[in-house]
Amino acid sequence: MTYTEAAAWLRGHDRYLILTHKRPDGDTIGCAAALCRGLRGLGKIAHICPGTGETHLFTPYLEGLLAPEGYEPESVVSVDIAARGLFTDAGRPWLERGIDLAIDHHPSQEFFAKETCLDAARAACGEILYDILAELGQINGETAVPLYVAVSTDTGCFQYGNTTGNTHRVAAALMETGLDVFPLNKRHFRTKTWARLQVERLIVERMHRYEGGKIAVAPVSLSLLEEAGATEEDMEDIAAFLGQMAGVETSVTLREQEDGACKISLRTSGGLNATKVCALLGGGGHAAAAGCTVPGSLERAEAAILAAIRQVEADG
Amino acid sequence: MTYTEAAAWLRGHDRYLILTHKRPDGDTIGCAAALCRGLRGLGKIAHICPGTGETHLFTPYLEGLLAPEGYEPESVVSVDIAARGLFTDAGRPWLERGIDLAIDHHPSQEFFAKETCLDAARAACGEILYDILAELGQINGETAVPLYVAVSTDTGCFQYGNTTGNTHRVAAALMETGLDVFPLNKRHFRTKTWARLQVERLIVERMHRYEGGKIAVAPVSLSLLEEAGATEEDMEDIAAFLGQMAGVETSVTLREQEDGACKISLRTSGGLNATKVCALLGGGGHAAAAGCTVPGSLERAEAAILAAIRQVEADG
Numbered sequence: 320m321t322y323t324e325a326a327a328w329l330r331g332h333d334r335y336l337i338l339t340h341k342r343p344d345g346d347t348i349g350c351a352a353a354l355c356r357g358l359r360g361l362g363k364i365a366h367i368c369p370g371t372g373e374t375h376l377f378t379p380y381l382e383g384l385l386a387p388e389g390y391e392p393e394s395v396v397s398v399d400i401a402a403r404g405l406f407t408d409a410g411r412p413w414l415e416r417g418i419d420l421a422i423d424h425h426p427s428q429e430f431f432a433k434e435t436c437l438d439a440a441r442a443a444c445g446e447i448l449y450d451i452l453a454e455l456g457q458i459n460g461e462t463a464v465p466l467y468v469a470v471s472t473d474t475g476c477f478q479y480g481n482t483t484g485n486t487h488r489v490a491a492a493l494m495e496t497g498l499d500v501f502p503l504n505k506r507h508f509r510t511k512t513w514a515r516l517q518v519e520r521l522i523v524e525r526m527h528r529y530e531g532g533k534i535a536v537a538p539v540s541l542s543l544l545e546e547a548g549a550t551e552e553d554m555e556d557i558a559a560f561l562g563q564m565a566g567v568e569t570s571v572t573l574r575e576q577e578d579g580a581c582k583i584s585l586r587t588s589g590g591l592n593a594t595k596v597c598a599l600l601g602g603g604g605h606a607a608a609a610g611c612t613v614p615g616s617l618e619r620a621e622a623a624i625l626a627a628i629r630q631v632e633a634d635g
Numbered sequence: 636m637t638y639t640e641a642a643a644w645l646r647g648h649d650r651y652l653i654l655t656h657k658r659p660d661g662d663t664i665g666c667a668a669a670l671c672r673g674l675r676g677l678g679k680i681a682h683i684c685p686g687t688g689e690t691h692l693f694t695p696y697l698e699g700l701l702a703p704e705g706y707e708p709e710s711v712v713s714v715d716i717a718a719r720g721l722f723t724d725a726g727r728p729w730l731e732r733g734i735d736l737a738i739d740h741h742p743s744q745e746f747f748a749k750e751t752c753l754d755a756a757r758a759a760c761g762e763i764l765y766d767i768l769a770e771l772g773q774i775n776g777e778t779a780v781p782l783y784v785a786v787s788t789d790t791g792c793f794q795y796g797n798t799t800g801n802t803h804r805v806a807a808a809l810m811e812t813g814l815d816v817f818p819l820n821k822r823h824f825r826t827k828t829w830a831r832l833q834v835e836r837l838i839v840e841r842m843h844r845y846e847g848g849k850i851a852v853a854p855v856s857l858s859l860l861e862e863a864g865a866t867e868e869d870m871e872d873i874a875a876f877l878g879q880m881a882g883v884e885t886s887v888t889l890r891e892q893e894d895g896a897c898k899i900s901l902r903t904s905g906g907l908n909a910t911k912v913c914a915l916l917g918g919g920g921h922a923a924a925a926g927c928t929v930p931g932s933l934e935r936a937e938a939a940i941l942a943a944i945r946q947v948e949a950d951g
Contacts, residue, residue, distance in 0.1 A: 476792060476793060476794055477792060477793050477806070477820075478792055478817075478820040478821075478824055478825060479817065479820075480815075480816075480817035482810070482816060482817075483810060484806075484807040484808070484810035484811040485807070486807075487803040487804070487806040487807035487810060488803070488804070488807045490793070490800075490803040491800040491801070491802075491803035491804045491807065492800070494798070494799060494800035494803060495800040499796075500796075500798060501794075501795065501796035501798075504793075504794040504795075505794075505904075508794055509794060509879050510879055510880075510881050511879050511880060511881065512880075512881045513848070513880060513881065513882070516839045516880060517839065519835070519836075519839070520835075520836045520839040520840060523832045523833065523835070523836040524836060532829070562825075563825050563826055563827050564826075564827060564828075564829060564832060565826050565827065565828045565829065566829070588821075
């Protein structure tokens with residue numbers, strides 16, 4: 320379905336339920352909130368499926384939009400959900416009854432819905448929602464905030480490599496509605512909890528460096544988390560932390576698990592294939608970001624991943 | 636002068652010397668490099684005045700663009716220079732001989748040049764250069780890199796409150812030349828030196844918090860810098876560091892000076908007027924960011940600024 324067809328479809332139906340993906344991010348939450356507000360702006364009944372599982376960071380965008388108990392929709396739309404396995408517990412029954420329209424930007428889209436509006440060239444699903452809502456005349460103060468959250472969070476505030484000219488064009492158009500982006504940017508990109516700062520401090524204190532600083536390893540023990548007073552919510556994207564250090568080409572974050580195993584996250588920027596390294600330890604991922612889980616202590620995990628890195632380096 | 640007039644003026648002259656401001660940032664360096672490349676693209680002779688004083692971060696953008704010794708220009712253009720006091724040592728003699736055209740975005744522009752192209756609504760001077768170079772047909776792979784550096788660094792990669800829809804429109808147009816922004820974003824926004832990470836670690840370890848965490852104070856002693864192995868280049872924008880902590884409304888960075896005094900930087904986000912606080916200690920600045928210098932130890936400076944904060948709070 321094209322944007323225009325998706326817009327026409329949305330105009331032609333009513334009583335919407337909007338589904339987000341599990342472990343939600345700003346893109347799925349922002350798209351759901353923008354679509355919900357846009358449909359209401361057209362005079363439709365629209366709600367977001369509760370049980371999104373969002374963190375406190377995203378809660379405000381859902382205020383007043385969650386479906387009341389017993390709500391019976393006629394049209395079910397998923398946003399930013401690529402695969403059947405990514406539905407929430409509350410969303411899964413709707414998958415079984417049938418999704419009417421899936422709006423998505425993932426190349427891995429499984430085409431589980433009756434109709435799909437997919438554009439894999441977009442950095443954020445929010446860029447697709449922007450085009451659809453623009454077609455519906457629903458770009459305004461109500462929809463600009465969640466759309467900006469969607470687009471900015473999925474691109475690391477326009478810093479990641481997925482950012483395109485279109486991403487900036489959408490941001491420009493949203494700002495021209497009068498949107499004040501500074502509080503949103505502060506909230507999503509310029510705020511760290513006390514506990515997060517402690518985690519980063521302890522990582523800097525305890526990291527190991529190899530090969531003249533090209534490889535950096537952060538061993539994150541359960542006791543480090545306790546010392547920092549950190550919960551899982553404080554650990555978001557921690558695997559990227561050491562990769563920002565000047566000179567580091569390969570960064571490894573080791574997370575001690577309750578069951579005695581270690582989760583390893585590997586990030587590379589110097590040409591080393593992270594997937595090949597992690598495959599040697601039974602894991603996988605992308606060329607620049609991969610992971611695996613190995614049994615045993617942090618020390619054993621560190622030795623194992625260093626050996627794997629060296630083997631892949633030696634194989635050229 | 637309008638953009639169109641500035642473009643016509645640039646087309647009508649030749650043998651350019653381009654001046655940047657002292658303690659240069661990405662905006663002045665990026666504008667100078669883009670203008671120099673754009674003028675050369677028109678077949679003009681153009682060079683940037685040496686002695687810019689740029690840090691290693693910006694050196695690459697000037698490669699091949701600095702004026703050879705003894706170069707005699709016919710037309711002298713300043714970019715992003717607001718005031719006479721902001722000329723470099725190498726630029727000051729040209730100020731005395733006369734600046735032909737000043738291109739700038741600061742409301743405090745002193746109109747020291749024969750002609751001025753000023754637009755104070757632009758977040759970055761790079762946005763003005765974009766319009767001028769677009770008029771000259773010189774937006775291409777050569778000019779897009781320095782223009783993106785100018786626009787992105789002056790807006791904290793589109794995060795600061797000065798960012799507008801136009802900033803994003805310029806970024807979009809630059810990206811559509813085929814520009815790969817990821818390495819630039821990584822260089823300018825996602826890289827920290829080892830020493831900088833040590834400074835941040837030591838600040839987190841040693842900061843003081845007051846009023847339930849609403850006020851945070853970072854005492855930065857000379858010995859802290861030594862312990863971190865940090866130079867002034869590692870300290871850029873350190874005053875913003877504690878302001879990112881969740882719950883902090885007032886952050887204070889104290890820098891011990893060689894002469895026994897302390898420099899105080901105050902950042903506020905909760906409505907406290909930073910200028911009023913610093914004025915009590917003989918300083919000044921903006922409502923949300925101000926500074927002052929007080930004699931004596933870090934402890935004395937901390938007591939003095941806390942007293943000043945409380946006095947302004949009490950005055951309402």
